Amino acid sequence: MKLFENLKGFLSSPKISPFVPKSVVCLMEGYSWKLFSHDLLAGITVGVIALPLAMAFAIASGLGPEKGIYTAVIAGFLNSLFGGSRFLIGGPTGAYVVLIFGIVQKYGYEGLVCATLEAATLLFLLGFFKCGTLIKFIPYPVIVGFTSGIAILLISSQINEFFGLHVPHATADFVDKMRLGFEHASTASLDAILIAVFSLLFILVAKKKSKKFPGVIVALILATLVTLIFNLPVETIFTKFGQIPSTLPTPSLPSLSFDLFRKTFPDAVGIALLGAIESLLCAVIADSLTGTRHKSNCELMAQGISNFGSIIFGGIPSTGAIARTTASLQFQAKTPLAGIIHALTLLLLMLVLAPYASLIPLAALAAVLVSVGINMFEFEEMKDLVKGFRGDALIMLATLAITVFVDLNAAVQTGVLLSIVLFLKKTTESTRGKIYHAIEEEEALGNGDLGGSWQMTLPPDTKVYEIEGPLFFGVSDMLSDVFRFLETLPKTLIIRMRSVPFIDSTGINALEHFVETCHAKKVNLYLCELNDDVLASLEKAEFFEHFPKERVIQSIEMAVTPPPFV
Numbered sequence: 001m002k003l004f005e006n007l008k009g010f011l012s013s014p015k016i017s018p019f020v021p022k023s024v025v026c027l028m029e030g031y032s033w034k035l036f037s038h039d040l041l042a043g044i045t046v047g048v049i050a051l052p053l054a055m056a057f058a059i060a061s062g063l064g065p066e067k068g069i070y071t072a073v074i075a076g077f078l079n080s081l082f083g084g085s086r087f088l089i090g091g092p093t094g095a096y097v098v099l100i101f102g103i104v105q106k107y108g109y110e111g112l113v114c115a116t117l118e119a120a121t122l123l124f125l126l127g128f129f130k131c132g133t134l135i136k137f138i139p140y141p142v143i144v145g146f147t148s149g150i151a152i153l154l155i156s157s158q159i160n161e162f163f164g165l166h167v168p169h170a171t172a173d174f175v176d177k178m179r180l181g182f183e184h185a186s187t188a189s190l191d192a193i194l195i196a197v198f199s200l201l202f203i204l205v206a207k208k209k210s211k212k213f214p215g216v217i218v219a220l221i222l223a224t225l226v227t228l229i230f231n232l233p234v235e236t237i238f239t240k241f242g243q244i245p246s247t248l249p250t251p252s253l254p255s256l257s258f259d260l261f262r263k264t265f266p267d268a269v270g271i272a273l274l275g276a277i278e279s280l281l282c283a284v285i286a287d288s289l290t291g292t293r294h295k296s297n298c299e300l301m302a303q304g305i306s307n308f309g310s311i312i313f314g315g316i317p318s319t320g321a322i323a324r325t326t327a328s329l330q331f332q333a334k335t336p337l338a339g340i341i342h343a344l345t346l347l348l349l350m351l352v353l354a355p356y357a358s359l360i361p362l363a364a365l366a367a368v369l370v371s372v373g374i375n376m377f378e379f380e381e382m383k384d385l386v387k388g389f390r391g392d393a394l395i396m397l398a399t400l401a402i403t404v405f406v407d408l409n410a411a412v413q414t415g416v417l418l419s420i421v422l423f424l425k426k427t428t429e430s431t432r433g434k435i436y437h438a439i440e441e442e443e444a445l446g447n448g449d450l451g452g453s454w455q456m457t458l459p460p461d462t463k464v465y466e467i468e469g470p471l472f473f474g475v476s477d478m479l480s481d482v483f484r485f486l487e488t489l490p491k492t493l494i495i496r497m498r499s500v501p502f503i504d505s506t507g508i509n510a511l512e513h514f515v516e517t518c519h520a521k522k523v524n525l526y527l528c529e530l531n532d533d534v535l536a537s538l539e540k541a542e543f544f545e546h547f548p549k550e551r552v553i554q555s556i557e558m559a560v561t562p563p564p565f566v
Contacts, residue, residue, distance in 0.1 A: 021082045026335040035334045042333035043341025056365040057092040061100035064241045068092050071315030073346045078306040080339025084298030085283040089324040089339050094372045096317050098153040102172040103267050110254050114261045116311045118268030124304025132296025135280045141396035142415035144378045149403025151376035161366035164192025191232045192363040199223050199367035223364035238358040246354040251312045270409040275319040282320030391422040431469030433478050461491035468499040473506035479514040494559050498529035508541045515547050526559040527552045
């Protein structure tokens with residue numbers, strides 16, 4: 001008992017606690033049969049739902065369906081075991097489809113292995129070095145545009161299977177995909193279209209009627225039965241990929257080269273970035289629904305572990321699956337054990353149902369992925385952004401367009417860069433300078449000694465220049481314009497900085513140059529009402545080696561009768 005208490009105390013220490021998985025935390029809190037009954041029901045249900053999705057995501061990525069199942073089993077198990085969220089369900093997701101497809105088209109599965117191993121390392125290191133909170137620096141309009149762009153790409157990737165088209169070669173490019181679809185429209189299969197449309201409508205209507213009803217499972221069963229009973233000439237998983245394996249493969253890696261690791265590193269960054277965004281966003285959504293709090297750094301490390309585990313078992317990249325996580329919550333999951341049971345359920349289904357799953361028509365799986373894309377599309381969020389600040393709408397639309405027409409990595413980078421530029425523009429515009437010839441009541445310091453009715457008329461040879469807003473590199477040139485706005489050169493100039501929240505190195509440098517200018521013009525310069533942060537920044541930059549500290553004053557009246565210029 002004492003050993004357990006010591007271990008509990010060690011795991012609860014401030015340095016160790018952020019990295020302790022939620023599965024361990026839940027066990028330390030106490031686990032009951034009642035909690036287990038909830039986790040068992042949620043885990044089994046989500047495991048059944050995850051089977052067709054796992055196959056669909058792998059097929060849409062240009063790989064065999066078994067790779068999606070391997071990923072859902074291994075990554076789902078490891079993610080729940082080591083993760084920093086009580087409820088997050090890990091596995092293959094629609095967000096990765098386009099990225100994986102592009103990598104496989106360029107470098108084959110070996111290239112995907114290299115990129116995923118690198119991404120797993122990056123994710124683990126991001127968590128280890130406590131970078132989990134950096135997700136908040138990706139602006140909301142970027143996430144909305146990025147997610148909606150991925151949704152469009154996911155839907156477009158299913159054109160061939162949805163319409164039963166016979167396209168000679170696959171492509172990851174959106175424009176080429178649309179062009180090839182139109183060029184081969186004459187090869188469309190009416191049977192495939194009917195199966196796809198029926199499956200899609202069934203899934204959407206079922207979800208609208210009840211979130212707990214397994215519409216995806218029922219739609220796939222019905223589509224498979226109709227295909228078998230009427231012997232429809234449509235492509236199935238078996239006709240395209242052969243029999244789905246009914247066992248997990250032995251852990252191994254293909255022969256890899258340093259050159260391939262080097263070439264796939266940019267793609268690895270994309271996998272890691274997308275995995276971090278999706279998983280932490282998923283964890284935040286789970287927290288908002290349950291009132292819990294996830295451990296972001298622990299979750300990133302778990303993503304690294306689960307991606308490594310997935311790839312050595314022949315899988316694909318994985319991350320937090322928002323739809324499966326919310327489904328688990330709807331069935332009252334209580335702890336990470338629900339995610340572990342979900343993975344074990346998938347393993348059991350693979351062992352038992354693999355021969356039957358091979359009979360599913362690809363048109364029905366395409367309908368499943370189209371429904372996923374529709375649910376991913378952030379229509380309401382986009383509408384709100386368009387109605388709001390124009391800069392946010394621009395960022396969102398630019399991110400969406402670049403995601404669809406250019407590249408996923410370039411989309412996030414451009415969106416963040418645009419956000420920084422617009423933020424700097426808004427911050428620059430918020431910093432203003434104003435010259436006072438007299439200090440009226442509303443500009444008074446109001447320090448208690450003066451009273452509310454105090455006002456001061458400045459001597460003719462004294463002027464006050466007040467800076468409102470941060471003094472940083474974007475506005476550092478405003479000091480050089482001060483004398484240009486003055487009709488006559490004052491004997492005393494007071495720079496009032498009560499509304500300057502911070503100053504950067506460029507602002508300090510500009511202030512030093514302004515001190516030299518005032519000295520050359522024989523103007524007595526005072527700095528008035530500096531806050532503690534600004535004062536500390538000036539001291540750290542050794543500003544007072546060039547400017548007498550006694551000329552930093554607490555009120556304007558202290559400078560009205562100045563001492564001789566030093």
